[in-house]
Amino acid sequence: MNTLQQARDQVLCQIRQACAQAGRDAQTVQLLAVSKTHPSEMLREMHAAGQRAFGENYLQEALEKIEALADLNIEWHFIGHVQRNKTKQLAEKFAWVHGVDRLIIAERLSSQRDVSQEPLNICLQVNIDAQDSKDGCQPADAAELVARISQLPHLRLRGLMVIPAPNNPQAFADARQLFDLVKDQHAHPEDWDTLSMGMSGDMAEAIAAGSTMVRVGTALFGVRDYSKQA
Template structure:
């Protein structure tokens, strides 16, 4: 068994154990492999382990990998902050965008998504614990953003994405509460199914609070190399 297969098996085992502790089914939590800074060859090898969803933070790097791995059926997620001048590439090349926190960004993504493609899956990024250093809308802005974005064509609003401060496990429960509040009022509750939270170091706590998608990089691929 190669190192990537072993690493993925260990992460899946952690997810399974966390789900058991929380009284949840393992299949209720999706593993998103965060592959930023890692070469396309490593993603190709991870693909052979059964991994299909990959998350990228840097657009230019992601576009190069998407082209290099075009022969594989990868579901590409963009999980970085979304800038206005990047929306066209995001709308064309990704299945999911997690970093939407303003209406203007959603409007641009909707207008630039080709009608021949499946609707672009969107998660609202929420600054759940009011960190100065984090992007995201305020929790009290979510309901109105959901109402407005739900009216846009070519998008499917799936849920929330949060990145709490380290060791702030309460923020995961706050995010789950907000997620459930919105679902109760959402015009399309059947689409509102994704709570993207938890990474290599805190995914057990995130799953306990109700995460449906964990974004794992280091535990799968090893330490990131930012020198390239």
């Protein structure tokens, strides 16, 4: 068994253990492999180990990987900050976009998604604990944004994405509460099924609070080498 297979198996085991402790079914938590700065060859190996969903933060790097790995059945997630001038490529090339925090961004993604494609899955990014260094809408603005974004064509607004400060489990609880509160504002509440939160160091706390998707990089691929960032 190769190292990446072992790493993935270990993370899946941790997810199962966290779900068991929280009284949840492990099938309700998806593992998103955060592969930024790691070469396509590592993603190909991780795919061979059984991983299908990969998250990228840097658009140019992601586009190169999408082309290099076009022969594989990969669900591509964009989890970085969404710039207005980059929405066309995001709308065309990705299955999910997690960093939507403004109506104008959602409107651009909706208008630029090809009608022949499946609707683009998106998450509303919320700055759940008011960090100056983090993107995301304010929690108080989430309900109105959900109401408006969920009516746009060619999109499926699936839920919320948060990146709390380290060692702040209360933020996970706050995100779950907000997730439940704003569901009633969704034009298609049956689509509202994703709470994207938790990373390598805080998966268990996020799952205990109700995360349905954990974004894991270091525990799967090892420490990132940012000198190779595209």
